[in-house]
Amino acid sequence: MHLVFNNVLFIGPENDFGGMGAVLDIxxxxxxxxxxxxxxxxxxxxxxxxFFIKSIFKISRFLFQxxxxxxxxxxxxxxxxxxxxxxxxxxxxxxxxxxxxxMHGGSFDQFYWQSGILKYYIHxxxxxxxxxxxxxxxxxDFYCKKLRLKNVLVLGNPIQxxxxxxxxxxxxxxxxxxxxxxxxxxxxxxxxxxxxDNIYFQENKIKLTIAGIGEVERLKKIVENPxxxxxxxxxxxxxxxxxxxxxxxxxxxxxxxxxxxxxxxxLEAMAMGKPIIATNVGGIPSIVQNGYNGWLFTAGKFNELNxxxxxxxxxxxxxxxxxxxSLRASQKFAxxxxxxxxxxxxxxxxxx
Numbered sequence: 495m496h497l498v499f500n501n502v503l504f505i506g507p508e509n510d511f512g513g514m515g516a517v518l519d520i521x522x523x524x525x526x527x528x529x530x531x532x533x534x535x536x537x538x539x540x541x542x543x544x545f546f547i548k549s550i551f552k553i554s555r556f557l558f559q560x561x562x563x564x565x566x567x568x569x570x571x572x573x574x575x576x577x578x579x580x581x582x583x584x585x586x587x588x589x590x591x592x593x594x595x596x597m598h599g600g601s602f603d604q605f606y607w608q609s610g611i612l613k614y615y616i617h618x619x620x621x622x623x624x625x626x627x628x629x630x631x632x633x634x635d636f637y638c639k640k641l642r643l644k645n646v647l648v649l650g651n652p653i654q655x656x657x658x659x660x661x662x663x664x665x666x667x668x669x670x671x672x673x674x675x676x677x678x679x680x681x682x683x684x685x686x687x688x689x690x691d692n693i694y695f696q697e698n699k700i701k702l703t704i705a706g707i708g709e710v711e712r713l714k715k716i717v718e719n720p721x722x723x724x725x726x727x728x729x730x731x732x733x734x735x736x737x738x739x740x741x742x743x744x745x746x747x748x749x750x751x752x753x754x755x756x757x758x759x760x761l762e763a764m765a766m767g768k769p770i771i772a773t774n775v776g777g778i779p780s781i782v783q784n785g786y787n788g789w790l791f792t793a794g795k796f797n798e799l800n801x802x803x804x805x806x807x808x809x810x811x812x813x814x815x816x817x818x819x820s821l822r823a824s825q826k827f828a829x830x831x832x833x834x835x836x837x838x839x840x841x842x843x844x845x846x
Contacts (some may be wrong), residue, residue: 496837501562501844503529503591505553505582506569508545509536511707511731512675513651513758514569514598520652524829529563531556533578546578553582557589564844565592565624571599580619587622592843595620596627596649600776601679601753603636617641624843629756630777647839650781652832653761653824658742668700668806670771671744673737673759676708681750681773681793686716686726688796694803695725702748705729705740741766745813746806752793754778764824769816771802787819 506518509532522528531552535545557563566586570579576599583593599605606616620626620637626646628637637646672682682704689695689702704713704726717726732740741747747763747770754776761781763770770788772778782788789805791798806812825831 496833496840498837498840498844499525499833500527500529501564502567502840503531503553503556503560503563503565504567504569505531505533505579507534507536507575508532513755514571516758516762517598517651518569520654520829523654524652524833529556529560533582534575542574550581550585553585554589557586557591563591565594565840567594567596569596569598571597572602572605575599576602576605576616580615583619583623592625593623594625594627594839594843595623597633597637598629598755600751600755602755603640604753606641621645625839630780632777632780633755649835649839650827650832651756651758651761652829653758653765653827655765655824655828656738656742658738658766667698668694668803669743669745670700670702670748671705671741671746671763671768672702672748672750673705673732673740673763674749674757676704676706676710676713679752680708681752682713683716684794684796685748685750686722688799689725690721692800692803694807698725699807700803701725701727703727703729703740703744705732705737707731737762738766741768744768746771746788748772749778750791750793750796751775751778756781761824761827764820765827767817767821769813769820771799781823783823787816787823 506514509515531549533546533549535542568579568582570576586593606613609616620643624645626637626643627649628634628646629650631648634646634648637643674680676682694700713728717728729740741763747768749757749760749772751773756777760770760772770782772782772790773793774790775793779790782790784790789802
């Protein structure tokens with residue numbers, strides 16, 4: 495790994511179960527030494543305010559004791575996540591450090607427009623940063639054209655590649671997989687409501703596996719319905735080898751979100767050679783292409799899935815073609831590719 499990474503302090507959540515946590519986990523595995531201080535606790539029993547105040551003291555002490563740190567790389571989303579990182583940004587500026595603001599929030603544009611007078615503070619923080627990292631070209635329009643920021647860089651999320659069969663063989667049904675936060679914003683409850691009335695699902699030609707955390711009790715009550723028995727399987731939270739096994743066992747990865755940045759779950763499924771069905775929100779259109787490695791549909795318009803399922807059942811070989819294309823498209827998100835771009839960014843910031 496490039497020596498310049500020793501000059502960087504990373505800031506983010508202690509243990510995030512979403513995409514940001516997955517990204518930081520790959521950073522940790524590939525960057526040595528990995529200087530990291532958490533500003534948000536993983537334990538819900540821990541006071542968030544006290545944890546953050548302690549983090550500020552840790553960061554201050556670390557920067558004072560480690561003069562070789564030149565850059566603070568902030569991983570942020572919306573609302574509280576942004577405001578916490580904004581304080582760290584101001585602290586970093588006080589210590590004379592370069593600031594990289596890495597924006598992961600899939601609904602950050604809505605957060606910004608709905609922030610009232612605080613919009614001016616948010617904009618000032620972003621403008622004062624030395625570099626803004628957004629996850630896809632779709633987000634460039636917001637940060638560059640809407641907010642008129644000039645310090646914006648597009649950098650995709652890194653993903654580890656894993657070997658598995660491109661697609662299951664001799665399957666009597668189509669196995670869909672949803673992996674992520676179980677909530678309304680991800681569209682999972684609306685997907686279940688749609689599937690209940692879908693003829694393929696009713697005839698056991700489609701089954702759905704759900705893995706994740708969030709509104710688990712609400713989900714369990716729904717899937718316990720007799721008409722959904724043996725058609726929907728809830729696994730809970732899966733990670734590491736269990737996650738790989740789960741993705742490899744599916745035919746198609748589906749993500750019906752209403753808001754997204756650049757979903758790590760889609761990238762992980764692509765890296766395992768899986769075709770994708772997803773909504774055309776956030777950065778998803780930059781990684782899922784209709785007619786190449788999957789299908790896009792309009793967020794909330796689940797009836798559009800009918801045509802997609804009809805196409806699949808009329809030509810199941812399309813899954814293998816799209817799976818191969820997913821695997822090919824995922825290669826530009828390999829850690830070595832992403833970290834080379836990061837190295838170039840860090841070097842330029844330090845040199846300037």
